[in-house]
Amino acid sequence: MSISSYDRAFLADHPEIEVIEAFVIDANGVPRGKWIPRDRAADILEHGMALPRSIYALDVWGRDVNAAGLAEGTGDPDGLCLPINETLAPVTWLSRPTAQVILGMQNEDGSGFYADPRNVLRNVLKSYERLKLTPVVATELEFYLIDPVHSALDPVRPPNSRDVRWQSRQTQVLSISELHEFEVVFAEISRACSAQEVPADTILRENGPGQYEVNLKHVPDALLAADHAVLLKRIVKGVARKHDFDATFMAKPYGQHAGSGMHVHFSLLDEQGRNVFAIANGQPSEMLRHATGGLIATMAEGMAIFAPNANSFRRVTVSEHAPMYASWGLETRSAAVRVVASRREATRIEHRVAGADSNPYLVLAAILGGALFGIEQKLDPGAPLINDNHTGEHALLPNNWDYALELFAESQFTADCLGADYKALYLACKNQELAEFRGRVTDVEYDAFIRTV
Secondary structure, X not given: OOOOHHHHHHHHHOOOOOEEEXXXXXXXXXXXXXXXXXXXXXXXXXXXXXXXXXXXXEOOOOOEOHHHOOOOOOOOOEEEEEEOOOOOEEEOOOOOOEEEEEEEEEOOOOOEOOOOHHHHHHXXXXXXXXXXXXXXXXXXXXXXXXXXXXXXXXXXXXXXXXXXXXXXXXOOOOOHHHHHHOHHHHXXXXXXXXXXXXXXXXXXXXXXXXXXXXXXXXXXXXXXXXXXXXXXXXXXXXXXXXXXOEEEOXXXXXXXXXXXXXXXXXXXXXXXXXXXXXXXXXXXXHHHHHHHHHHHHHOOXXXXXXXXXXXXXXXXXXXXXXXXXXXXXXXXXXXXXXXXXXXXXXXXXEEOOOEOOOOHHHXXXXXXXXXXXXHHHOOOOOOOOOOOOOOOOOXXXXXXXXXXXXXXXXXXXXXXXXXXXHHHHHHHHHHHHHHHHHOOOOHHHHHHHOOOX
């Protein structure tokens, strides 16, 4: 492999760069890698970099998951990680001139390593290529700005504004003045997105105190769309930290306020570039109905991907905008699958289930895999949701982590979609995290029971 013309031109155009952040993305969507000095950049970009294969099987605390089979008893060997084309870009929020590059791990024969989430999504996309269909994908990510100063008794709170502190009763959804409060942060987020070619679109104020959303533009490359989501999370966190705030994509940081989701929009183009989801005469196309049927049929089994953590299920509750039923509907945000058809040629599906804490590569793999399953099996989605009226036709989604993991483990769909080996790895990671949570006693339990019962 030789260094690409893109990377060569980037290094020539940025002589100020002193260090390269080279990283892969693990099962939890966390970037993990190394800092590389400038004088080694060309070598890494041309020949790649060795990282332990077990880096893909860490729990959310960064600990080895021995049950995944990549660390203990294997000698913990390295794998070769090569740069992903055109992901070399400046990191604008650090004090030292820095660039970043996403890496992907390969096997010795040049094929993608099964434990790399990018390769999981890539394998799903190969099936679309065989059908000569191209997914066009975009994500919307919600997050909270929070005060970096916290304690055990006050673990999360909104950041100081000009008015010192938000009141808990305030919502101010879509408020322009609320954007003004942190204009310097959002302006720098936009500039960082531009520098990294992350196609940020609208920024808006959401429901919770200090909660915002950034929408990304649609691209006809699902891998690139997932890259954009991962990079946006890095940008938001990095820029917030530079300005003495923290940003969190935790699904439910406040018990009494809105959770944060990652909504996924997608359509499918045929070989002629026509949208096969396009609604005609007010009716969903056959392809749209089948894709929706697949999403409904596989949603519960994929819930461990869409809600990957203990906290994720605090978002899946009554009164939240997060769907609780496997339902679909035309232009209704109460449905798990919303068909957006305001313009015929732009008809698309909005999948509203995943939390902002999820891994974008795995979420897109599960969604596109589910849609593909429906198309191939010609599934019918059933009756659409009318006026928020969920009936017995709409199955209740798993509302706790244990049950979601149980359905995931028993599912043939998740093995076919993710690959049996990756499914086993992911399940091992999540079971280790679940065991940790089961072993910890919360302050609420002490408050309720230590003297009372």
